[in-house]
Amino acid sequence: MWLLTLLAWALHIVILKRTGIAKPKQKANKNINNHYLALMAACKQNNAEQSLNLILPWLNNSTLRLTNKEISTLSEAILHIDNEAFTKAINEVQQHLYAKNADNSPWSGVDLLKAIQAVNASGVTKNNSLNVTLNPS
Numbered sequence: 001m002w003l004l005t006l007l008a009w010a011l012h013i014v015i016l017k018r019t020g021i022a023k024p025k026q027k028a029n030k031n032i033n034n035h036y037l038a039l040m041a042a043c044k045q046n047n048a049e050q051s052l053n054l055i056l057p058w059l060n061n062s063t064l065r066l067t068n069k070e071i072s073t074l075s076e077a078i079l080h081i082d083n084e085a086f087t088k089a090i091n092e093v094q095q096h097l098y099a100k101n102a103d104n105s106p107w108s109g110v111d112l113l114k115a116i117q118a119v120n121a122s123g124v125t126k127n128n129s130l131n132v133t134l135n136p137s
Contacts, residue, residue: 033061033062035054035058035062036058040116042109043109043113043116044109048097048109051112052074052093052097055077055116056071056077058116062120074090074094077090078090085115086116088111088115089114089116
C-alpha cells in the first residue's frame with residue numbers, strides 16, 4: 001500500500017513540474033515608490049499644490065521612515081527629514097501657495113526636486129543629539 005502511495009506522489013510531482021504549477025514564478029520585486037515618481041513629476045511640471053500634497057504620501061510609503069508612526073503633517077516631515085534644503089524648499093512652496101501678498105509668478109519646482117532627490121538618495125539618519133533624562137538634576 002505504501003509503495004502505491006509513493007508512486008502516486010512521485011507521479012504527481014512529475015506532472016506538476018511539467019505543467020509549471022509546482023513553483024509559481026516570482027516576479028522581480030521592484031521596490032519603487034510610486035508617490036516618489038509622482039512627486040518628481042509634479043516638481044518637474046512646476047505644480048506647487050500637487051507637489052505639496054504628495055510629500056506626505058511619499059514619506060509614509062518610503063523607506064525613509066525611522067518608526068512605524070505615520071507622518072501626518074508637513075511640520076513632522078520637516079522635523080523627520082532634518083535637511084536644510086528640504087526645509088527651505090517646503091517653505092518656498094508654502095509661501096507661494098498661501099502667502100497673503102504672493103505675486104502671481106509661476107513657481108519653480110527645481111529646488112524642491114533637488115532637495116527630494118538628495119533626501120531620497122541619502123536616506124534619513126536618526127538624530128541622537130537629543131538626550132532626554134527622566135530625572136533632571
